[in-house]
Amino acid sequence: MTMRAADGSPEVHLYEQVITEMAALIDAGALRPGDRLPSVRRLSRQRGVSVATVVQAYLGLEDRGLVEARPQSGHYVRARRAPLPPEPRSPRPTTTACKVSxxxxxxxxxxxxxxxxxxxxxxxxxxxxxLPTDKLNRILAVIARSAGWAGVAYDPPPGLPALRRQVARRAVDGGCALGPDEIVTTSGATEALHLCLRVVARRGETIAIESPTYFGLLQLVESLGIRAVEIPSLPRAGMDLDALEEALGRHRIKAVVAIPNFSNPLGAVMPDESKERLVGLLGRRDIPLIEDDTHGDLHFDDVRPRVAKSFDRRGLVMLCSSFSKTLAPGYRVGWVAPGRFRDAVEHLKFAQSVASPTLPQMAVAQLLEEGGYDxxxxxxxxxxxxxxxxxxxxxxxxxxxxxxxxxxxxxxxxxxxxxxxxxxxxxxxxxxxxxxxxxxxxxxxxxxxxxxxxxxxxxxxxxxxxxxxxxxxxxxxxxxxxx
Amino acid sequence: MTMRAADGSPEVHLYEQVITEMAALIDAGALRPGDRLPSVRRLSRQRGVSVATVVQAYLGLEDRGLVEARPQSGHYVRARRAPLPPEPRSPRPTTTACKVSxxxxxxxxxxxxxxxxxxxxxxxxxxxxxLPTDKLNRILAVIARSAGWAGVAYDPPPGLPALRRQVARRAVDGGCALGPDEIVTTSGATEALHLCLRVVARRGETIAIESPTYFGLLQLVESLGIRAVEIPSLPRAGMDLDALEEALGRHRIKAVVAIPNFSNPLGAVMPDESKERLVGLLGRRDIPLIEDDTHGDLHFDDVRPRVAKSFDRRGLVMLCSSFSKTLAPGYRVGWVAPGRFRDAVEHLKFAQSVASPTLPQMAVAQLLEEGGYDxxxxxxxxxxxxxxxxxxxxxxxxxxxxxxxxxxxxxxxxxxxxxxxxxxxxxxxxxxxxxxxxxxxxxxxxxxxxxxxxxxxxxxxxxxxxxxxxxxxxxxxxxxxxx
Incomplete structure (x- = not known):
């Protein structure tokens, strides 16, 4: 796990720092296609890091398609097959809420x-x-053999304590201090979003969502008969907060749903200042934010971005995520930290499905405990x-x-x-x-x-x-x- | 599995017939506490069944607490510690719908x-x-070791084909001819009921339920903001259909939820004629029946009762059940046969939670296939x-x-x-x-x-x-x- 140091800044593997710096040089044109990178030995001396660290970094740059190794010669900046086209335009704001289909x-x-x-x-x-498919299945097999009744008994909400402990431990990476008791396990992030939506908005009421946004969210909103105001999502900054503020003045918005980290489909990450502003402007109006952080662990830079929840002082942010994209979609293991809505979410989870299956939660918790996940x-x-x-x-x-x-x-x-x-x-x-x-x-x-x-x-x-x-x-x- | 014979009547294990007959004799007072039962050999000759069959039947009567074996002497009708008190009274009908809490x-x-x-x-x-806890966990362990990607991939609705085939095969016991394609797997019967309720009724609308009824159902209805008219459930006949007919005339009922087989909490079973009448009177009004058959396999008599769905010609009965009470609550494996609402249920299941976990479904399907379930x-x-x-x-x-x-x-x-x-x-x-x-x-x-x-x-x-x-x-x- 990437731990935060005492001053709150994250500790990062050295080779990841090297990757980020070299990638930035290439991106900025300081190193151009065909340029030779410093030799491993030279960079190691220059930077005061081990040869192994530089080798690992160069492998990482190769993985990213930025450099190529030429036998007996060294590493060279790869020729892009074509310059990338410009970025998509930002969508224009719309002014009306509509039914979703x-x-x-x-x-x-x-x-x-x-x-x-x-x-x-x-x-x-x-x-x-x-994905570590065989490893996870093997862990599940071992657990199932020895679990006895614990493996087949109900694991009622808030869900498996061992899993909630692991989720809480990892939340530090996103800048969040969460206790295991603040977390409810769910059947994937989809059920987490579903529970949050049901707790904060009813049929016919209006929420604000990003545009474009993840169609799984649109499906949920559609199935619940909730109306949605679409707020433009900017390719490099996520939800347009000026447009959101305007919409908040015009509509009676019951909740906002956003994917601040690596939004789907744009892949945008909202800057920390914007996250803070978003949490603040909703907090002043007492409006809940449902934050989908499913892709938060899949950052290309060396630092994991913070979650908006890390700025939440009023318990209004409901943070949702899962292990579907990083471990096993079919295990259906997700979670939500619902803030002040915890009891309502826990109870609704119980009413809707009694519990999530026990053994898949046990297997994921065990894998996280063993420490190979990072x-x-x-x-x-x-x-x-x-x-x-x-x-x-x-x-x-x-x-x-x-x-x-x-x-x-x-x-x-x-x-x-x-x-x-x-x-x-x-x-x-x-x-x-x-x-x-x-x-x-x-x-x-x-x-x-x-x-x-x-x-x-x-x-x-x-x-x-x-x-x-x-x-x-x-x-x-x-x-x-x-x- | 108890198969139905060509004429539609179920084939029953011979010893179960003997149990039922002897139990009826005891119940009617023809055999009284302290009376000696016929010897094993004699009953075997009288009834033209094997000695083993009678031995098995007497064991069954012992299990039920109806007879006791006295060494060197034979089997005697057990003295009841006290005569059973009378049965509870039927509740009076109420005439209003109300919010549930x-x-x-x-x-x-x-x-x-x-x-x-x-x-x-x-x-x-x-x-x-x-419950066959260790057996089921062992099956899961074996599957997990060899499943590879199939074990961690999404199994999107309608759910695992192997499980749906087994559910369809077993539906014959309840008098139902269901194809695997008519079934959607769910996270327990609770999610099945939840999906059905969401498809047929909205917040503020009214449904009819039994009274008394299973509080899990009341919780679901409460969480969805649906109003409920309570129809008295009779201790030996289930939902009072006269009261239901009256309520149908007085309220705009969007759906009826009933537990015709071994209702919870009464344990009543609705006679077949009543099931047919129930399905008919709702069919004429185009009102869906949500049938919870979770306890249907747990009959004390030798024959499994039919499901109301077996009388359904119009696709209006949504049959819900699970393996939570007979195999493993914590596996969360249930199913619904939603009739004409199949597509809506399948889609809603997808929107709400994408899929149920794959491996628990595989394990239950395998156990059912292996044949030890009956x-x-x-x-x-x-x-x-x-x-x-x-x-x-x-x-x-x-x-x-x-x-x-x-x-x-x-x-x-x-x-x-x-x-x-x-x-x-x-x-x-x-x-x-x-x-x-x-x-x-x-x-x-x-x-x-x-x-x-x-x-x-x-x-x-x-x-x-x-x-x-x-x-x-x-x-x-x-x-x-x-x-």
Whole structure:
């Protein structure tokens, strides 16, 4: 685990510092494609770090696709296959709340995700090979053999104490001091969001959400009959707080739902000052913030971003997360720290489903206790960062001019704005004919906006098949744009 | 599995027929306490069945506490410690719908259930030793070791095909021809009920429920803000259909929820003709029936009762059940056959929690496939039947005159009506001081009726400690009634 030092700043592995610095030099153009990096030995002397640290850092830069090793020669800045296109534009604010309906679109994307013959750019899943599947299953097997009645008994809310202790321990990384008793375990982050929404808003009432946002959230909101005001999400800053403040003045907003860290689909991270401002402006109005931090551990930079909850002094922030994207989607182990709504959430969880299954919680708690989780996360982050770079570069190379590409700071999805007038629904349909799934933009909006955007899942290691699929997508976009 | 023969009647183990017949003779007084039963050899000749069958039947009668073996002498009808008191009275119909609120009472009973030092007459759990805990955990362990990605991947709704096949296969026992595609797996029967309620009724709308009924249902209804009309449940016939018809004329009822087989808390079973009438009268009005069959496999008679769904021709019956009471509460494996509401239920399950955990479903499916489940159920039923008899007899012996006791036909709960004026809430409080948990009657009613009733859990094998606890309860009831 990355611990915070006494002054509150996080301790970071040395090699990660080196990666960040070299990546910044490359990004800024100080090191350009074809430039040779300092030799391992030289950098080790310069920086006063061990040779092993530099080797590890250079491997990390390779993983990210930023440098390449040439035998007998050293490390060189990789030539980008094409300069990245500009970033997508920020959406314009809308002024009305509306009913939400994304159901049929979501079904189409998820049906595709269940078919292994289809190129998986649609639903957002990490590739199985990136997760410690066998390790976790083995832990579960050992526990099941010795658990006896404890393994089959109800584990009523707030949920397994050992798991809540581990979640509390890890919350420090996000800048949060949470006690195990402040946490309720859930069936994934989806159930966590569902419980929060039910506790703070009723059918016909209005909440504020980001736009674009995660369609799982839109589905939940739709199923509950809640109305949503869409607040633009800025590619590099998350929810537009000026627009939010305006909306708060115009609507009777019962709650705000946001994904401050690596929003889905933009991959944006909200700066700490904005998180503080968000928590403050809602706190003054006594409005709860439902914070989805599912991707928070998947930062590409060396420091894990803080959660908005870390600025919460009034118990109004309901922090939701899960282990579905980092360990095992099918274990359905998530959690919520509901602040002052803890008792209501705990009781509703009990009323809705009595309890979450016991053994999967025990297995995840055990894996977290054993301590290999941070090591796994570091490797996972490197792989995901590299995959996002690869997909971005392939889009840059194969998509026609006028395409824009987001710069996610974490997670594993890539938001792509297609040239003006290209319908992502048409692209979705034509791509499916070629065996390629993408998530069309209107999925990510209650108003079905973003008609010329798509989200690409970057959860899979790069292969020729993926490269070929991006090429095909680029050709289809070209045809649809008439270019 | 008990299969139905070609004419639709179920095939029954011969020894179970013998048990039923002898039990009927005892019940009718044809065989009285102290009477000697025919010798094993004689009955075997008389009935043309094997000696082993009769031995098995006599063991079963012993299990039920109806006969006792005397060494070197034979089997004798057991002296009841006291004649059973009369059955509880039927509740009077009420004419108004009301908001539901049982929350704090439920919390108190469940808190007690988590404390192993408390005598467990409160929450309705079968004793761990009656369930195939180690076998199921072992199956899960074997599966987890070899499952790989299949064990950690999402298993999106409608849920694991292997489990749905097993549920469909077993539905034949309840007289139902269900295909695997008509079933959606859930996190226990509670989530099944929750999904059904959300699909058919909204906040402020009215449904009809039994009275008394399972407080888990009341909690769900309360959490959804649905109003409930309470229809009296008759001790030997389930929901009073005349009262229901009247209520249908007076209220705009969006759905009816019933537990036709071994209702909780009464243990009543609705006769087949009534089930058919219920399904018919709702069908003509196009009103869905949510049928909770959680205890359906726990029949004390030799034949499993039909489900109301078996009379459904219009897809209006939503059949809910689980393996929580027969295998493993903490695995949270349940299911629903939602009839014409299948797609809506499937979609809502996806929106609410994406999926149920995969591995517990795989383990339950495997155990059902291996075929030991019916054998386990037979043993479980015999034990539960015996335990219900023991608790009933102890109440008869130790509770003061004016007490009434239900005659459950299955399941493992016993509904006791205390003498007029005795408050079961007071009894609950005083019993807790003595380390005994009971479920007070007002828990089982949206209007907090049944103030002089308690439900006793009979899920635990009889011990001196339980006997002593019933004695203590009887004394407390005596004090409260001033007798």
């Amino acid at each position: 994304v159901r049929s679109l979501v079904t189409r994307v998820y049906t595709a995700a269940r078919d292994p013959s289809i190129v998986p750019f649609g639903a957002a899943y990490p590739s199985p090979e990136l 090591h796994h996360l570091r490797a996972l982050r490197r792989r995901l960062a590299a995959q996002v770079v690869r997909v971005s570069e392939a889009v840059a190379e194969h998509f026609p001019a006028g395409t824009r590409v987001a710069r996610p700071a974490g997670g594993f999805v890539l938001w792509v704005e297609l040239p003006f007038g290209v319908s992502s629904l048409d692209l979705h349909a034509r791509a499916m004919e070629k065996g390629i799934s993408v998530a069309p933009g209107p999925l990510f909006s209650a108003k079905h906006r973003f008609s010329n955007c798509v989200r690409l899942n970057c959860g899979y290691p790069w292969t020729d098949q993926l490269d070929q699929a991006v090429r095909t997508l680029g050709r289809l976009v070209g045809e649809l744009s008439g270019s | 049982v929350r704090s009472l439920v919390t108190r009973v469940y808190t007690a259930a988590r404390d192993p030092s408390i005598v467990p007459f409160g929450a309705a759990y079968p004793s761990p030793e009656l 054998h386990h159920l037979r043993a479980l039923r015999r034990r539960l039947a015996a335990q219900v008899v023991r608790v009933s007899e102890a109440v008869a012996e130790h509770f003061p005159a004016g007490t009434r006791v239900a005659r459950p036909a299955g399941g493992f709960v016993l509904w006791v009506e205390l003498p007029f004026g005795v408050s079961s809430l007071d009894l609950h409080a005083r019993a807790m001081e003595k380390g005994i948990s009971v479920a007070p009657g007002p828990l089982f009613s949206a209007k907090h009726r049944f103030s002089n009733c308690v439900r006793l859990n009979c899920g635990y094998p009889w011990t001196d400690q339980l006997d002593q606890a019933v004695r203590t309860l009887g004394r407390l009831v005596g004090e409260l009634s001033g007798s």
